[in-house]
Amino acid sequence: MGNKKKNNVKDKPNVKRIAITGVNSFIGSNLIRRIANDPRYQIIAIDTRKPDFLEKNIKFFKVDLTEPMIDAAIAGIFKSEGIEEVVHLAFLSSPIKDTTISHELEVIGTLNVLHASTAVKVKKFVIRSTSMVYGANATNPNFLTEEHPLMADPRMAYLRDKIEVEHLVRRFRDKNPQAVVTVLRPCAIMGPTVKNFLTSYFASPLILTILGFDPLFQFVHEEDVIDVFRVAIEDNYHGIFNIVGRGILPFSTVLKLAGKVGVPIPYPIAYSMVSMLWSANLSPVPPTFLNFLKYTWLADGAKAKKIMKFESRYTIKDTLESFMGSQRLRELRLVE
Amino acid sequence: MPKNTIPALSQKTKRQTPVKGLTVPDTAITLHTVKISPHAKKVNVINLKKSKKAKYGGYTAVPSQEFSALKKIIEDKFDELSHSYDDKLKSALKGLNKNKDAARLHVASVIADKVKGFFSQFSTQNIKEQLSSIALWATSTEVDEFGLDPIFAAKAKIFFDLLYEKWWRIETIGIQNLPTTGRALLVSNHSGGIPIDGAMIVTSIFKEHPAKRITRPLVEDFAYYMPFVNSFLIRTGSVRASQENAERLLEKDQLVIVFPEGLKGIGKPYKYRYQLQRFGRGGYIKLAMKTRSPIIPVAVVGAEEAYPIIGRIDWLGKLFGAPYLPMTPFFPLLGPLGAIPLPTKWYIKYGEPIDMSRYSDEDIEDDILINKLSEQVRTRIQEMLMEVLKQRKSIFFG
Numbered sequence: 246m247g248n249k250k251k252n253n254v255k256d257k258p259n260v261k262r263i264a265i266t267g268v269n270s271f272i273g274s275n276l277i278r279r280i281a282n283d284p285r286y287q288i289i290a291i292d293t294r295k296p297d298f299l300e301k302n303i304k305f306f307k308v309d310l311t312e313p314m315i316d317a318a319i320a321g322i323f324k325s326e327g328i329e330e331v332v333h334l335a336f337l338s339s340p341i342k343d344t345t346i347s348h349e350l351e352v353i354g355t356l357n358v359l360h361a362s363t364a365v366k367v368k369k370f371v372i373r374s375t376s377m378v379y380g381a382n383a384t385n386p387n388f389l390t391e392e393h394p395l396m397a398d399p400r401m402a403y404l405r406d407k408i409e410v411e412h413l414v415r416r417f418r419d420k421n422p423q424a425v426v427t428v429l430r431p432c433a434i435m436g437p438t439v440k441n442f443l444t445s446y447f448a449s450p451l452i453l454t455i456l457g458f459d460p461l462f463q464f465v466h467e468e469d470v471i472d473v474f475r476v477a478i479e480d481n482y483h484g485i486f487n488i489v490g491r492g493i494l495p496f497s498t499v500l501k502l503a504g505k506v507g508v509p510i511p512y513p514i515a516y517s518m519v520s521m522l523w524s525a526n527l528s529p530v531p532p533t534f535l536n537f538l539k540y541t542w543l544a545d546g547a548k549a550k551k552i553m554k555f556e557s558r559y560t561i562k563d564t565l566e567s568f569m570g571s572q573r574l575r576e577l578r579l580v581e
Numbered sequence: 582m583p584k585n586t587i588p589a590l591s592q593k594t595k596r597q598t599p600v601k602g603l604t605v606p607d608t609a610i611t612l613h614t615v616k617i618s619p620h621a622k623k624v625n626v627i628n629l630k631k632s633k634k635a636k637y638g639g640y641t642a643v644p645s646q647e648f649s650a651l652k653k654i655i656e657d658k659f660d661e662l663s664h665s666y667d668d669k670l671k672s673a674l675k676g677l678n679k680n681k682d683a684a685r686l687h688v689a690s691v692i693a694d695k696v697k698g699f700f701s702q703f704s705t706q707n708i709k710e711q712l713s714s715i716a717l718w719a720t721s722t723e724v725d726e727f728g729l730d731p732i733f734a735a736k737a738k739i740f741f742d743l744l745y746e747k748w749w750r751i752e753t754i755g756i757q758n759l760p761t762t763g764r765a766l767l768v769s770n771h772s773g774g775i776p777i778d779g780a781m782i783v784t785s786i787f788k789e790h791p792a793k794r795i796t797r798p799l800v801e802d803f804a805y806y807m808p809f810v811n812s813f814l815i816r817t818g819s820v821r822a823s824q825e826n827a828e829r830l831l832e833k834d835q836l837v838i839v840f841p842e843g844l845k846g847i848g849k850p851y852k853y854r855y856q857l858q859r860f861g862r863g864g865y866i867k868l869a870m871k872t873r874s875p876i877i878p879v880a881v882v883g884a885e886e887a888y889p890i891i892g893r894i895d896w897l898g899k900l901f902g903a904p905y906l907p908m909t910p911f912f913p914l915l916g917p918l919g920a921i922p923l924p925t926k927w928y929i930k931y932g933e934p935i936d937m938s939r940y941s942d943e944d945i946e947d948d949i950l951i952n953k954l955s956e957q958v959r960t961r962i963q964e965m966l967m968e969v970l971k972q973r974k975s976i977f978f979g
Contacts, residue, residue, distance in 0.1 A: 457808020
């Protein structure tokens with residue numbers, strides 16, 4: 246039955262065969278729900294754990310991207326399924342303490358997927374990155390374009406891995422001129438259902454801020470991010486794109502609009518405080534992330550607007566409001 | 582006074598939430614002796630005494646029994662009252678002693694208001710509102726793309742206006758050289774330990790120019806490492822000096838000020854005043870060529886004496902994230918008082934625009950040409966400085 250179906254699909258020239266890795270991730274799970282019933286696509290899902298929301302027409306492959314020699318296995322899957330396009334979403338949404346594991350998953354995992362993609366000569370490769378890779382530096386221009394060097398503090402293992410992934414993808418792009426390589430760099434993702442280090446930072450009523458610093462902030466709504474991935478699958482957009490929401494606000498105003506009380510602490514004290522909390526598992530991020538509360542790191546979404554015709558449907562206030570609304574329900578235990 | 586008194590009732594509260602449809606002056610009626618029996622379901626007003634002072638009566642209430650009972654009764658009564666509130670009160674106000682029922686109702690309702698008002702200040706909602714109104718003081722919920730906050734900037738402007746008009750009595754020369762619309766790159770000399778000359782140029786253009794244009798000064802990197810200074814600069818419209826930022830501003834047809842002397846200008850000792858330092862590496866010329874913006878030379882006279890630098894303390898400056906702390910005859914000798922700049926008389930002179938549109942894109946790569954043009958602009962500003970200095974008779978009186 247499965248074989249027959251597969252062959253049927255292979256015969257149809259207008260059906261794109263897409264592999265999505267990391268379907269349990271926030272973007273992966275939402276994206277696959279959106280496009281599962283689209284007749285234009287035939288999708289296979291890859292992750293370490295089978296999600297319960299998968300439709301019957303989606304084939305699932307249990308693959309651990311960090312295993313040795315897994316690249317050949319993935320290439321085998323791609324070949325047998327006739328995969329033409331790969332959407333790589335198997336990334337961590339928040340930093341974890343064990344930097345070895347995160348390095349294995351993010352860098353080595355991506356390397357394996359890239360090896361397999363090169364082996365089957367995919368037509369398209371879509372990958373998720375983040376605008377945090379530019380880093381928060383005092384010398385940043387107000388708007389960081391896609392050409393800006395990736396200057397995130399190398400002490401941040403989480404971002405060091407992300408930057409390494411970007412370099413791997415660039416090499417892949419040079420090696421595979423036939424492939425459309427889309428790198429999407431969304432800024433801080435916020436919304437009613439997404440869970441990452443930012444939403445857990447915003448969950449508490451008292452928010453740590455750095456005394457004397459008030460950078461400009463931007464968010465992108467989760468719906469927009471899912472949408473832009475859908476668009477990237479639908480059409481071909483070669484290159485790197487910053488994905489940002491509409492509007493910017495000073496961090497202090499963000500807190501006030503969210504009804505939070507900022508607790509300003511001098512940077513050196515905050516640094517040692519957060520490093521203690523991080524080692525006690527009480528902080529969602531290591532102290533090196535505090536730079537993102539000191540300096541402005543706004544990404545410029547002009548390129549995505551011009552080429553992908555992507556324009557966020559949500560202003561920064563809408564995004565905050567939707568997050569806060571669900572936050573209130575969560576506090577009352579009305580939603581999970 | 583009985584034991585169980587309501588604090589709000591026993592004192593004359595000055596501030597009181599006004600009741601709808603009622604315009605009794607706060608002091609007109611003071612409640613004096615209202616006794617509540619715990620078993621009674623309605624409020625008994627006993628011993629209404631007329632005060633001599635107040636026109637409408639002047640009664641004071643002293644509650645005699647438990648406070649919770651009172652509160653409950655009053656709250657029950659309150660809803661009932663509020664329906665016929667206006668009519669009854671009107672009659673109550675006409676003649677309090679004639680219509681005793683109305684007087685009672687009135688007094689009861691005032692008690693109810695006071696009790697309600699007293700408790701409502703402690704409601705979480707009210708506290709939250711109070712806190713957020715304090716927190717949002719002097720900030721708006723909209724900023725422009727470089728972080729300029731119009732409400733904050735307006736507050737800061739009051740202070741800058743004061744400096745402009747009263748402290749330095751700034752005179753502007755040649756404001757007509759600035760365009761009413763469209764982009765322009767202003768190039769100025771830089772001075773003064775605390776680089777406040779940028780803010781003064783911004784104030785001068787906003788005040789004197791007929792189009793009331795907003796100018797964006799480009800600020801050196803070091804300010805962005807300094808706590809408080811960085812957020813103040815961003816909110817008031819300064820932009821970090823970088824090619825990308827300046828280009829973006831000029832493409833939006835804004836006025837941009839650059840100080841090509843940079844840090845060397847701010848920190849130059851008093852004996853080198855009005856001697857322009859090297860003008861960077863000509864980045865601003867490339868910028869003007871690329872964006873086809875005219876260059877307007879600006880000479881600021883007076884600022885270089887406002888903060889006469891006789892030395893630098895590097896290690897102290899590093900503590901605050903600044904490259905150095907300027908030393909003047911008064912600072913740090915006189916402490917914070919010594920940091921006040923001297924009230925010199927200032928002149929800001931705007932020169933004629935230098936057209937840059939005749940240069941092509943290839944010229945941007947011509948480093949020798951760039952250097953030559955930069956030197957020409959520098960000479961022009963130096964000449965302008967000398968012209969103003971020649972006419973000036975006194976540092977403090979102009």
